[in-house]
Amino acid sequence: MKIGELSRATGTNIETIRYYERIGLLPAPDRTAANYRSYGDAHRSRLSFVRHSRDLGFTIEEIRSLLDLSDDPARDCGEADRIATAHLEQVQAKIAQLTLLRDELARIVGRCRGGVAADCRVIEALGDHRHCESPH
Amino acid sequence: MKIGELSRATGTNIETIRYYERIGLLPAPDRTAANYRSYGDAHRSRLSFVRHSRDLGFTIEEIRSLLDLSDDPARDCGEADRIATAHLEQVQAKIAQLTLLRDELARIVGRCRGGVAADCRVIEALGDHRHCESPH
DNA sequence: TATGCACCCTGTAGCAACTACAGGGTCAAG
DNA sequence: CTTGACCCTGTAGTTGCTACAGGGTGCATA
Ligand SMILES: [Zn+2]
Ligand SMILES: [Zn+2]
Ligand SMILES: [Zn+2]
Ligand SMILES: [Zn+2]
Numbered sequence: 001m002k003i004g005e006l007s008r009a010t011g012t013n014i015e016t017i018r019y020y021e022r023i024g025l026l027p028a029p030d031r032t033a034a035n036y037r038s039y040g041d042a043h044r045s046r047l048s049f050v051r052h053s054r055d056l057g058f059t060i061e062e063i064r065s066l067l068d069l070s071d072d073p074a075r076d077c078g079e080a081d082r083i084a085t086a087h088l089e090q091v092q093a094k095i096a097q098l099t100l101l102r103d104e105l106a107r108i109v110g111r112c113r114g115g116v117a118a119d120c121r122v123i124e125a126l127g128d129h130r131h132c133e134s135p136h
Numbered sequence: 137m138k139i140g141e142l143s144r145a146t147g148t149n150i151e152t153i154r155y156y157e158r159i160g161l162l163p164a165p166d167r168t169a170a171n172y173r174s175y176g177d178a179h180r181s182r183l184s185f186v187r188h189s190r191d192l193g194f195t196i197e198e199i200r201s202l203l204d205l206s207d208d209p210a211r212d213c214g215e216a217d218r219i220a221t222a223h224l225e226q227v228q229a230k231i232a233q234l235t236l237l238r239d240e241l242a243r244i245v246g247r248c249r250g251g252v253a254a255d256c257r258v259i260e261a262l263g264d265h266r267h268c269e270s271p272h
Numbered sequence: 273t274a275t276g277c278a279c280c281c282t283g284t285a286g287c288a289a290c291t292a293c294a295g296g297g298t299c300a301a302g
Numbered sequence: 303c304t305t306g307a308c309c310c311t312g313t314a315g316t317t318g319c320t321a322c323a324g325g326g327t328g329c330a331t332a
Contacts, residue, residue: 015320034280057237059318081250091241108192108220114214115213120205120217159289274331281324288317290315
């Protein structure tokens with residue numbers, strides 16, 4: 001499989017595939033006589049793993065650890081669980097933070113009654129956190 | 137006010153203040169004889185506006201537009217409202233996306249029963265989106 | 273045979289919004 | 303007169319890509 005085919009098979013940008021190789025996330029594949037990268041099924045499933053994990057919001061470093069783990073099938077999977085749980089907690093924290101933000105923004109946006117910038121409650125609210133009702 | 141004092145007054149990193157000046161978000165202040173930046177109240181409140189808007193998740197470019205608007209108090213404030221509303225919608229979209237993610241991650245994490253990596257349901261789920269119940 | 277076109281290669285630079293030095297200058301206190 | 307806190311400029315690093323520039327390869331068609 002050449003890089004374009006792998007790209008289509010996994011929905012990954014070609015430049016991104018080369019980038020993953022450069023940072024050591026994907027192993028360098030064999031080359032054809034014309035120096036084209038030549039991938040097999042193992043590459044495809046590894047890249048799918050990476051893409052899916054990225055879609056789920058894991059960082060490259062987390063994915064690196066997860067791949068190390070799955071490359072070594074006899075190891076205890078506790079670390080995978082720890083990484084995934086920590087990530088879940090981060091997502092929950094982010095949701096909580098964005099929810100505060102959303103409420104505050106909704107309050108701010110709701111204050112605008114039109115008119116000139118000098119009288120705008122939105123601009124006023126942005127300039128001074130003391131107008132806020134939440135910490136954010 | 138020297139830069140360290142402005143930094144403390146607004147809770148902004150000194151490097152960040154200089155960065156904002158470099159990108160034209162804050163006007164270059166006067167200098168002392170020793171070539172130190174010397175700020176006044178106008179700088180302080182402009183920087184507070186920037187920091188607060190950043191805390192609320194606005195991008196630098198959005199903040200630039202908002203500052204332009206508030207620099208020109210006779211202008212209609214409709215654009216401020218549009219920027220803030222668009223931003224609110226983005227935050228809402230992000231929350232929705234993260235909520236899907238959170239649910240999917242919770243399902244994945246919940247599957248791990250311990251054991252070796254080869255049998256780990258977490259690693260399996262990360263490798264294949266077909267195990268997912270939501271699109272994310 | 274030429275030539276067009278799709279595809280591949282490397283290497284580098286750009287994005288957002290900072291942050292972190294390196295390598296220097298200034299100033300007041302002890 | 304030296305120590306330490308502060309300030310300066312300029313550059314490079316961070317994350318996770320993405321976008322070229324400037325070239326090579328391979329196959330079909332005129
Ligand atoms: Zn308004
Ligand atoms: Zn606030
Ligand atoms: Zn497990
Ligand atoms: Zn999935």
